[in-house]
Amino acid sequence: MTENPIPYPDRRFQALLFDMDGTLLTSIESAERVWSRWLTCHGFDPVEILPRIHGVQTLETIRRLDIPGIDPQQEADWIAREEMVDLDGVRAIDGAAEFIAGLPHDGWAIVTSATRPLAEARLAAAGLVPPPLFITAEDIACGKPAPDCYIAAARQLGVDVTQCLVFEDAPAGIASGRAAGTEVVVITATHTHPFATEHPHIRDYRGLTTAHADGGLMLRPRMAV
Structure with a gap:
């Protein structure tokens, strides 16, 4: 088109x-670096999940992953803090x-x-x-x-x-x-x-x-x- x-x-x-x-x-480089670290720690394949994160609130994305035993708000806060200091690119x-x-x-x-x-x-x-x-x-x-x-x-x-x-x-x-x-x-x-x-x-x-x-x-x- x-x-x-x-x-x-x-x-x-x-x-x-x-x-x-x-x-x-x-901010794709920054966001995907932080999310890749987080997803890997929780046993997800970043290649599969990263296309879903863009344009959606972090908290909503984490809730959709439905990870047992975590506090979605705490995890979203961690990602936000990491993204605040990783601004390269x-x-x-x-x-x-x-x-x-x-x-x-x-x-x-x-x-x-x-x-x-x-x-x-x-x-x-x-x-x-x-x-x-x-x-x-x-x-x-x-x-x-x-x-x-x-x-x-x-x-x-x-x-x-x-x-x-x-x-x-x-x-x-x-x-x-x-x-x-x-x-x-x-x-x-x-x-x-x-x-x-x-x-x-x-x-x-x-x-x-x-x-x-x-x-x-x-x-x-x-x-x-």
Whole structure:
């Protein structure tokens, strides 16, 4: 499927909502190193489990593994602490810093399955400015693929969630955005294999900017300088 350089070129959106890991920055190297250590200690094959961790809250992933005799919250806390200190390889998706720098203060948010401390650490490591609004794992009882996080972000921004555009990279997050009633753009920079999706998809944010139009935001090509 050919990537569309300017998704939804004729649509005006009230706000842009971004997943973080794999969408604004890549933390795959860090996350998979930590998770591989944890999975190996608990007798799992990381190759089998690692594809399931992306875009889902750590606590939810651990609960799904149904390991006898452990405290899922304690295990999730251990993983979070390890991820906080292992930030090697965390970096911004190409063009992301310039793209979000051009957004109005009240026109965007980050909606992530990471905890707030981890999200802040990864943004700093990637050289990205923190958003005016964070929705993190602590804020939502039901994480992605449930729509709660995107609905909460739109509510706090004071906009209609169905008039928001979500940027995502993983199936759980895409499903979350669609369940909330948003349109979705898929970022493919961290994908190692072709990704089948019905939604517009772009590799990164190079060549993309926004324009203000009648109180909303429209995606536009960034002019070369």
